[in-house]
Amino acid sequence: MSRGRVVMTEFESQVLKGNAAGDPHVRRVPVWLPPSYESGSARRYPVLFVLTGFTGRGRMLLNDNPWSPSLDDRLDALVASGRCGEMIVVMPDCFTRYGGSQYIDSAATGRYQTHLVEELVPWVDATFRTLGSREHRGVAGKSSGGFGAMTLGMQRPDVFGAVACHSGDMYFEYCYRVDIPKTCSVLQAAGGPRAFLARFEASPSKDKDAFLALNILGMAACYSPDPAEELGIALPCDLGTGAFREDVWKRWLEHDPLLLLPRYEAALRSLRLLYLDCGTRDEFHLHHGARLFAGELKRRGIAFRHEEFEDGHMNVPYRYDTSLPLLAAALSA
């Protein structure tokens, strides 16, 4: 089987330099070049950016697992089978100490959307033989990466012309709100977000509740930064009284793809591919969000493809076997 090749780059970001969370501004960014890339021709290729979920970063897409191929192995197999056209695939690292960035700009984490769109995209076009226009540039991702793909498709249609959103964060009412009471208890017990984070990072084994709280803390870092609060983050619960904070929650909702949809209708309509799917047993209830999103698209007559599969939220990278060929076709046309 003819294989593509992974080029690992240490990318030095100007945008992320001095970011608020203190995360490194030099990131390892793997780029997969398709099998024919190095044949010596001058052929140019579409580009796909694949975004990882919360607690992930690009390199993890290459992680080996005996029963679930890494992204490069998956691409090799799809291309070799003839099911999927050739593309250049970029795997950004937008991880933060809070577990992720949601691929947006935030005063509490860093300017990750800017980093991605203004730094990585031009660098990829400058470095590799890309078809450097939005028609030939797509974005895909799972979970928080699905959120990232969808919001980039909405907010930056000038940059991205196709979107695949797997089990993406949306309908915050269901996917986040339910974890706020427990997060409140965990952060109170830890003595606040700063102490929680220090303990989380220091502890070799991290339990389920800690990840649940990190998730909410991470979302707050992205959606409701506030320089006046600890770590520069406004939490959706008051750690003093324990109460839910409607004011902070309203700020979160301004990022909910389901609620953003009407505003970005034109962008969504302009996409060459708008794909979304979700497992019917998603532990974060995201299947409801996907259905509501699809329903809204349908009502507005926007073209899309919505699939469901019998599974939960975790361990579903096999869904890329469905989306990658669709993306390659849409970006090659």
Next chain:
Amino acid sequence: MSRGRVVMTEFESQVLKGNAAGDPHVRRVPVWLPPSYESGSARRYPVLFVLTGFTGRGRMLLNDNPWSPSLDDRLDALVASGRCGEMIVVMPDCFTRYGGSQYIDSAATGRYQTHLVEELVPWVDATFRTLGSREHRGVAGKSSGGFGAMTLGMQRPDVFGAVACHSGDMYFEYCYRVDIPKTCSVLQAAGGPRAFLARFEASPSKDKDAFLALNILGMAACYSPDPAEELGIALPCDLGTGAFREDVWKRWLEHDPLLLLPRYEAALRSLRLLYLDCGTRDEFHLHHGARLFAGELKRRGIAFRHEEFEDGHMNVPYRYDTSLPLLAAALSA
């Protein structure tokens, strides 16, 4: 050790006759008479109504457990030790096929508050040698029974003069709202509430998700009855689209003890005892509700006693060892 005696009565309710849920109107109501009751004297006693939690009914307070005394054994031991004064203790059965009634009147279940206050209270006073005034009549309960105790204390201060609320339902934002997305999935998968309920009742083993959904369905039966909807119940989620229903939720909030507090301030102030406690690891997050409630009482200068203990929501009947003596003292004074 001198022991009290349990009298089991089959009480025929007029109020519950023909109730909407089709539950029986004849109920077995245990009444515990204290050790000295049958000594031949004319002594009159305070009365305590003890309300069970969701999926419970009075008889279950008598259930035997080798490491946790039944309520009658607990009372025997407390009285024998001299820690607790003598009372008559009534254990109403306000169970419904939806798991409970929240001790309120609802068009979808039945008029359980009326049954309790207008039928059981007079019957107890007529049948046993009670001190038949609100000063000497208390109400206690755990979980949904704690909710019942608190709301009866607020709404019927003419009837009850002392309240103990253990791990009681309050701050619905935390205790119920988090379970709505999963309930939506479960009810959709079952084919609606009627089909769900039929399967639930027919199935000998009931899993965790089924109980979670029954809980929300049961609360909807109590808080948002609607003759226009299936089973006469408006659900807090739209089973067609999966969306949360703000309109229904608003109806629920009208029953939240935390939000009701200001309206019933005078009633709460009039209580001889206002006791509430909760475990610090309550799985329904009720410790937050109890703290917020206590904070609000304090702010208003209303006397109360709020305790916390290191435990979860289940298997905490030992908390009655704390509340029963306080109730007996308050109701005897």
Next chain:
Amino acid sequence: MSRGRVVMTEFESQVLKGNAAGDPHVRRVPVWLPPSYESGSARRYPVLFVLTGFTGRGRMLLNDNPWSPSLDDRLDALVASGRCGEMIVVMPDCFTRYGGSQYIDSAATGRYQTHLVEELVPWVDATFRTLGSREHRGVAGKSSGGFGAMTLGMQRPDVFGAVACHSGDMYFEYCYRVDIPKTCSVLQAAGGPRAFLARFEASPSKDKDAFLALNILGMAACYSPDPAEELGIALPCDLGTGAFREDVWKRWLEHDPLLLLPRYEAALRSLRLLYLDCGTRDEFHLHHGARLFAGELKRRGIAFRHEEFEDGHMNVPYRYDTSLPLLAAALSA
């Protein structure tokens, strides 16, 4: 519906007086008298002894549960429907502080088989209008109670003529041995069995591991008493080294119904009913034991009835709906 009546007796045992575990020798023993019992006639009835599982005692068979009738309610319904003949049903209390007695005599707990057979049986015959012969006396139970029923049927065919064993302990290789490593860790962490037990009894909430360890400790108290060891109990693991103890395990195996079967073939053959069942998802793997037991019965040409049902080990009292009519029929013939 015509109902039977539960007579609760405080039975003062001579056999259990001064038992090694320090458990009370006065026990509350409920006896269910069938509906026609008090019609004034001289009719005599068969007798069934129903034995509870580990951590249980007779009174718990009367515990109320809205979706699973108590044993008296179940009997009322079965008899009223005409499906089940009338019997007197006795619910012994053979509980110990170790969680149970397995209904055998042990130097570490007490002489519970003797108590049951030599005290309770004659007392029941003397007190109630029984058909006082083995042909009309049966024994049934679930889990450890199923073990008790089966071993009593094997060892005391002079006393019991019919057996129903629901999910009964057998094939110790599978049902107990697997829990020994974890028990070893738990008892070591507690500082030995005495300290473990003290903590267990003092702690209001008891976790899963604690019950697992109590189960093994309890079995050791029954199967391998040893006056030379702490609490008079030889454990199947060495708390010093952590090693499995083959010598102690051999003593346990002398109680395994599956291994005892050949020795008691004649007794089993003499039974009017030999019923056993088990759930196919039994968490203690008892379905394997039941199948092996049934296979051995079949090979020897001993009559029996073996059923399986799709469920686990817990919450299966509905199986009595199958066994009680069979028992009543066998004991009435």
Next chain:
Amino acid sequence: MSRGRVVMTEFESQVLKGNAAGDPHVRRVPVWLPPSYESGSARRYPVLFVLTGFTGRGRMLLNDNPWSPSLDDRLDALVASGRCGEMIVVMPDCFTRYGGSQYIDSAATGRYQTHLVEELVPWVDATFRTLGSREHRGVAGKSSGGFGAMTLGMQRPDVFGAVACHSGDMYFEYCYRVDIPKTCSVLQAAGGPRAFLARFEASPSKDKDAFLALNILGMAACYSPDPAEELGIALPCDLGTGAFREDVWKRWLEHDPLLLLPRYEAALRSLRLLYLDCGTRDEFHLHHGARLFAGELKRRGIAFRHEEFEDGHMNVPYRYDTSLPLLAAALSA
């Protein structure tokens, strides 16, 4: 920070060609070369083989995880800090479709010990600037990799002079036997090991019970191959009757490091480093095995180092921070 480099080789094994399980004989074997390796000098280095646990293979040691460094990053950091001497680190791939090989030769899987010792070791010495003697060659691993390290240290002291065994499989009585009853149920339900395996491989999401059964099936493939049985594997339970198979179990015990210890006493005594550790909450109860092993070493006066840490079995690669420096020191001396 000066970093080492990972060389990825596709190694074509002659030994594994045509292996019974049908697994590939070409394997990707990462080799980490220390920072100074490519400085141009002729310096030679000790070599360490690191063996993965069940379901693992060498490449997975390089998997990225934001809170737990990959092995190459860990080595970079340890060496840069001066805590650890430089070594060449080899990460063999001895994975099979049964989840692993235990690094032994088996007719049901393949000749993995031979592959490792007779093929990989000479190839490494021929390819890289190694100190090619047993004094400078070590082996380490976790879980099944710990088992592999320990057994290679015992059986091939001519090849390996130092061993680190993290949470290694030993005392099969505790670590495997407990999972046999459940495995029996799972394999029966699947219709035998072949059908089970086919379903396991085909199913995108694999549940806990499936992994438990795969583990026992995999161990059987390694410890009790039998050409006369399905897949060439004798299982430790009879799928027809459900019974435990003592004969097969005896074959397993011939591989138990704890029982092998006396036979290989001289080999163990010859090691420059014999390190073992285990978490005190190991879910496979391996802390008991490690303690028993250490106790036996002590009794015989064999030098070793035994550590315990407060954690379970999973997610403990941080233990390499302790063993790698010890190994480097022992192999450099």
